Amino acid sequence: MQLERRPGESLRASAISRSFDGVQALHGVDLEVRRGEVVGLIGPNGAGKSTLVNVLSGFDHPDSGTVTLGDQEITRWTPHRRGRHGLARTFQHTRGFRSLSVRENVEVSALGVGAGPRVAAARATDLLQRLGLSRYADAPASALAHGDERRLGVARALAMEPRFVLLDEPAAGLPEAEVPAFAELVRSVRDDHGAGVLLIDHNMALIMEISDRIHVLDRGRTLAQGAPAEIRGNLDVAAAYLGETAVAEE
C-alpha cells in the first residue's frame, strides 16, 4: 500500500502547554512536521520532548493548545483514532507483543491498516531485513535484547505505512555500525512513502545527518529551530546542552 504523497499536509502542535503537579513540562510550544520531511526534536533531559510526543500521539492531552492533522483538529482524539488516520509512533519503553514472534509483531500492524496477508508478510520480511532483525523473525519478541526491541517497535510503526511517524529514541542501543543503515531506512520512509518523520534521539550525528529541520526544546520552551547547519552554530543550543543556561540564570 503506497500512500499518496501530499507535501502540503502537516502534523501541527500549536501553543501547547502541559504541566504536571505544578511543574511546567511544556510552555506554549509550536511544532510542525510536514509530509516528506524529517524533523529532529532534541533537547537536554527533562526538556519536554517525550511529553510533546505523547501530546502529539494522544497518550497525553495538553492543558492548552491544539494538535491538528491535516485540516482536522485531533487534540482530544484517542491514540488509536490517530493511528487509523495515519499517525504512528514508537516508544522509549517497549510495548511489544512479547509472546508473538518478531515477524507476527510486524504483521499485526500491516494487517491492522488493511494489508492482505501476503502483503503483510512481504512488508514484514522487508522491514525486518532492513532493520537487521531477519535472523530473529521466528523468535518470540520476548527473546530480543533491548536495542532490538526498539528496532522492532520501529518496524511495527513503519509496517502501518503511516502518513506521520514519531520515533522516540529509536537508535538507542543500536550498534554504531548499523546507524547508517537505520538512517537510510528513515530517509526511505520520507522519500519513498512521503511520510513526515519526527525523530527524537540522543545520537546527534544521526539527527544532524538526516533531519531536514531541527527543533530544540529546553525546559519546556522552544529554544531554537532551523536547518541542521543553523542549529549546529547556535550558541544557545550549545549552552543548553552544556548546562550553561542554568549557570547563567543563577
Add this chain to the structure above:
Amino acid sequence: MLAFLNIDWQTLADAVALGSIYALMAVGIGLVFGVLRLVNFAYGQLVMAGAFALAMASEWGWPVWASIALCFAVVLVLSLLMDRLVFRPLRGHSPAVMLVATFAVAFLMQSVALLWFGPLGKIATSLAYLNRPWTISTVDIRKITIVSVVVAVLCLLLLHLLLERTEIGLHMRASSMDFETARMLGVRANRVIAVAVLLSGALAAVVAVMLTVQNPLVTPDFALRDTIVVLAGVVVGGMNRPVPATLGGFSIGFASGLLGGALPTNQSQYLDSFIFAAVIIVLLVRPNGLFTTAKTVERV
C-alpha cells in the same frame, strides 16, 4: 482399577469427560477475559439459556439437529446482546465495575428463566440416547463420555488453528497482550471483541449440549455450580495464559468427577468442600497458578 478408592473405569472415563467440558468452559471464559480483562460470571447463564433452548425444542418435538441449531442461535444472540448492552458501554471502567455488571446479568438471566420456566425447570431429552453405553473390551462406557472428549479436543484444535493461522486470531492474540497498543496499530477493537464473544458463546452452546445429556433436568440454576468450579479451576491453572487456564479447567473437572465417584453416596454432599479446600491449598502453595510461572503475563 483403583479399587481402594472405589474408582472404576466408568468413573475414570466420566471424570475425563467432565474435565473436557470444564476445559471448554475455561477457554470460553478465558477468551473474553483475554480481550476485555473481564471475568464473565454470567457465562453459566449462557449455558443455562442454551440448555433451556434444547429442553423447549425437545418439548416441541424438534429433530436433534434443529434443537442444537436453536441452542446455538439462542446462546450466540444472548452473547452478542450481552456485549452490546453491557460489556461495550462499560468498556474502560474498572474490572470491579464490570465484574459486578456480570453478576447483575447472571442474576437477571436466572430470574427471567425462573419466571418463564418455573423452579422445576424442563427436561431436555433429544440427545438422551447418548447416555447408553458402548462396550469397549469388557468395560461399559457411556457414549456421551466419549463424545464429550472427542468434541472438546476438536473444539480446542479448531480454536488453536483459528488463533494461530488466521488474521483475526493474530489480532486476538495481540489484543490480549496489549489492547491499547494493538488498537493504535490499527486492530479493530469492536471486531476482535465481537469475535471473542461469539467464540466464547459457541463454546457455551457446545457445553450446554454436553451437560444436558449428562443432566437432562434443566433448572434456572443449571450450570451455575459448574461455572463457579470452572472459575476456581481457571484461577488454579493460572489466569494469565490460555493453556494453563484450560489445564486448570480440565484438572478441576477431572478431580471433581473422580472424587464424586470415589465418595460414598451418603458423603457426596461434601464434594464441593473437598474441591474448594484443595483449591485453597493449591493457591497458598502456588499463588500464580498451578501450571504457570510468575513471568507469564499474557492471555489468549
